[in-house]
Amino acid sequence: MRSSHLAAGLVLCAGLAGAADLLPLGRIPPGKTVLVIQPHHDDHTTDYGMGGLIARFVDEGYDAYYVRASNDEKDGNHLPAENDIINLRESIAATRILGMKKVISLNWRNDYMNPIPLDELRAQLILLIRKYRPDVVLGHDPWEHYQKNPDHRNVSRALAEAYWLAGYANVNPEQLKLGLKPWAASYYFGKARLDWGLGHRSNIAMELNESQVRRKEQAYQTHRNVYAHPDSARAMKAALAREHLYIPAWEGLDDQQAAVEMEEWYMNWISRVRGREAGVKYAEDYYFMDEFDYLPGLKDYLKHNVEKQ
Numbered sequence: 001m002r003s004s005h006l007a008a009g010l011v012l013c014a015g016l017a018g019a020a021d022l023l024p025l026g027r028i029p030p031g032k033t034v035l036v037i038q039p040h041h042d043d044h045t046t047d048y049g050m051g052g053l054i055a056r057f058v059d060e061g062y063d064a065y066y067v068r069a070s071n072d073e074k075d076g077n078h079l080p081a082e083n084d085i086i087n088l089r090e091s092i093a094a095t096r097i098l099g100m101k102k103v104i105s106l107n108w109r110n111d112y113m114n115p116i117p118l119d120e121l122r123a124q125l126i127l128l129i130r131k132y133r134p135d136v137v138l139g140h141d142p143w144e145h146y147q148k149n150p151d152h153r154n155v156s157r158a159l160a161e162a163y164w165l166a167g168y169a170n171v172n173p174e175q176l177k178l179g180l181k182p183w184a185a186s187y188y189f190g191k192a193r194l195d196w197g198l199g200h201r202s203n204i205a206m207e208l209n210e211s212q213v214r215r216k217e218q219a220y221q222t223h224r225n226v227y228a229h230p231d232s233a234r235a236m237k238a239a240l241a242r243e244h245l246y247i248p249a250w251e252g253l254d255d256q257q258a259a260v261e262m263e264e265w266y267m268n269w270i271s272r273v274r275g276r277e278a279g280v281k282y283a284e285d286y287y288f289m290d291e292f293d294y295l296p297g298l299k300d301y302l303k304h305n306v307e308k309q
């Protein structure tokens with residue numbers, strides 16, 4: 001990692017300690033150019049957009065450029081070619097309101113960015129970083145959770161790589177023949193849709209009754225090729241014996257029976273633990289999404305406004 005990033009991070013975070021539950025406030029870093037690299041024409045908008053920060057960068061003296069990686073042909077109520085043109089036009093108008101100088105379109109096909117060569121997209125972004133020489137790159141965080149939009153996933157991944165690699169002369173050296181020079185942007189702001197879920201932590205528990213737990217345990221034990229092998233009981237007995245310990249409940253059981261007894265216990269244990277976390281006897285936990293979860297603002301609106309007919 002380049003040391004300039006580390007130093008910049010320290011400067012930005014210095015003296016920002018706040019209350020334990022509050023995020024520290026960031027600052028606009030020193031510089032004059034911000035390159036906003038996004039999958040779509042409208043990613044500066046919406047409840048998860050970054051239009052406010054773009055406007056603030058402009059207010060604080062930055063030149064701002066908007067890169068839209070896709071052609072946005074699926075976004076709208078017209079034929080693909082018409083959507084592309086209308087969305088570009090609206091993007092130019094909207095970014096002007098934010099004070100941005102230019103919209104650059106890479107025109108990858110909207111919603112079909114999974115099979116594209118990521119190195120090629122990355123090379124385009126490296127070229128733009130070397131051309132515009134931004135102090136700040138603003139995009140999506142490629143490590144955000146539950147991002148189901150293929151364009152967001154791929155552009156943010158290519159961007160994180162480009163941000164890192166654009167400063168190295170031996171990456172895409174063919175671009176240097178155009179008169180471009182390696183350029184390492186000092187700062188990266190990555191927006192993430194954390195309202196889609198904080199990591200892989202479960203958000204619901206599904207209650208189970210005794211019979212369901214029993215059948216789950218039996219099904220587990222049916223996989224005798226991989227579970228409850230007598231060797232596991234033998235190894236456990238040997239480990240305990242080294243500490244002069246033993247399990248009285250295993251008296252009279254052969255190794256196979258002891259292995260079953262042990263694994264039945266901990267299969268039952270996990271159902272009880274999950275149940276306790278939800279205030280019931282037995283449960284399993286899941287990450288659940290309903291049809292409005294991808295629009296948390298709309299979900300909140302419905303929560304406050306919907307009534308029974």
Ligand SMILES: [Zn+2]
Pocket residue numbers: 039040042043152
């Ligand atoms: Zn988007």
